Amino acid sequence: MARLATTDGLTEEQQEILKVVRQFVEKEILPVATELEHKDEYPTDIVEGLKELGIFGLMIPEEFGGLGESLLTYALVVEEIARGWMSVSGVINTHFIVAYMLMHHGTDEQKQKYLPKMATGEIRGAFSMSEPSLGSDVSAISTKAVKGDDGNYTIDGQKMWLTNGGSANLVAVLVKTDEGADSVYKNMTTFLVEKESGFGETAQGITIPGKIEKMGYKGVDTTEMVFEGHKISADQILGGEPGKGFYQMMDGVEVGRVNVAARAVGLATRAFELGIAYSQQRETFGKKIADHQAVLFRLAEMGTKVEAAHEMVVKAARIKDAGKRNDLEAGMAKLLASEYCRDVVEDSFRIHGGYGFSKEYEIERLYREAPMLLIGEGTADIQKMIIGRRLLEDYKA
Numbered sequence: 001m002a003r004l005a006t007t008d009g010l011t012e013e014q015q016e017i018l019k020v021v022r023q024f025v026e027k028e029i030l031p032v033a034t035e036l037e038h039k040d041e042y043p044t045d046i047v048e049g050l051k052e053l054g055i056f057g058l059m060i061p062e063e064f065g066g067l068g069e070s071l072l073t074y075a076l077v078v079e080e081i082a083r084g085w086m087s088v089s090g091v092i093n094t095h096f097i098v099a100y101m102l103m104h105h106g107t108d109e110q111k112q113k114y115l116p117k118m119a120t121g122e123i124r125g126a127f128s129m130s131e132p133s134l135g136s137d138v139s140a141i142s143t144k145a146v147k148g149d150d151g152n153y154t155i156d157g158q159k160m161w162l163t164n165g166g167s168a169n170l171v172a173v174l175v176k177t178d179e180g181a182d183s184v185y186k187n188m189t190t191f192l193v194e195k196e197s198g199f200g201e202t203a204q205g206i207t208i209p210g211k212i213e214k215m216g217y218k219g220v221d222t223t224e225m226v227f228e229g230h231k232i233s234a235d236q237i238l239g240g241e242p243g244k245g246f247y248q249m250m251d252g253v254e255v256g257r258v259n260v261a262a263r264a265v266g267l268a269t270r271a272f273e274l275g276i277a278y279s280q281q282r283e284t285f286g287k288k289i290a291d292h293q294a295v296l297f298r299l300a301e302m303g304t305k306v307e308a309a310h311e312m313v314v315k316a317a318r319i320k321d322a323g324k325r326n327d328l329e330a331g332m333a334k335l336l337a338s339e340y341c342r343d344v345v346e347d348s349f350r351i352h353g354g355y356g357f358s359k360e361y362e363i364e365r366l367y368r369e370a371p372m373l374l375i376g377e378g379t380a381d382i383q384k385m386i387i388g389r390r391l392l393e394d395y396k397a
Helices: 013-041 043-052 071-084 086-105 107-122 245-279 294-321 329-357 362-375 382-395
Strands: 125-128 143-149 152-165 170-176 186-192 200-203 207-208 220-231
Touching: 013 043, 013 071, 013 086, 013 362, 071 086, 071 143, 071 294, 086 125, 086 152, 086 170, 086 186, 086 362, 125 152, 125 329, 143 170, 143 207, 152 170, 152 186, 170 245, 186 220, 186 245, 186 382, 200 245, 245 329, 245 362, 294 329, 329 362, 329 382
Parallel strands: 125 170
Antiparallel strands: 143 152, 152 220, 170 186, 200 207, 207 220
16 A cells, blocks of 8 residues: 555545545546646546535635635645646636635625635636736736725736636736835735636736646646726725735735645655656566666655655644644745655656656656746745745744
């Protein structure tokens, strides 16, 4: 029995959820993932299956029609899904972040309006901070919402790198507002922007130009979002109060980093499985390549890295579930898991030799997917800044 990336102390319900998801991945995702990825085709049937399983409402409270599960359960589910196809876990992640932000920061009216339909997947979420010229410098956003005499707002600007930007119909968008604060971070507001799914003009004053072509992370749509005089009610401010957007977004991204780390573990787990299986089939110099010490040592390092990354994800999720601050642990988990994922995938690629370069072998897809995890939800350097600052707080001289 496989021992890597197992988790102690799970309830029977958690174990059953993971069992069902694992079976779904084996039956519905793995057999078609590489073909769909090569076609850059949206996984419609897979997404519909996840809706039926209740995955879109996994952490949404039962009172709103969700399953009311923990962040740990969600992270472990993400590991399983990413093991099948990392892009599918991306479809879930952005939706989950918007739902999380609504649960923790939304008004009662906003929760009642959106969460029940988000739990079923009828409403699909995306969130947007980045812009074409700012990268990780969130303070430099230029998309602006100007308040009119009637108390409502007009949004103008251009947002970038929206996962689910085309398929989503509710987008949490961070913009600048003039709150008269002395800090740029207190002059930001999150709006809940409704639009139609698809591309082109998807709402008044909103255009989704089309999918951004990427080297990996295919299938899922990654887009820009252009605002030209979009009129929006003040009721659509997350939490009902302007000026709190930056802190709301950072709270969402914090749990999003746990998700990215979990994705990295799932992808690394699959790469390890492919590598260790191939090493016991391929023969060179009269014996299986797994019997060569060079390959054996490589497998040992790969397995150790998968296990270490998984344990970091579990720790970060459990701290957040306990209601404690987890930016240190989430940053560490995201940094370690994404870097180790890259290493494990490359080692598996090397074990496959020339066949790893062929599109007939699954490792070729994984090799193109892993780099996204190095930059998603904040680059490795950003994580190091977060981790370093938190360590200085804890170990202040």
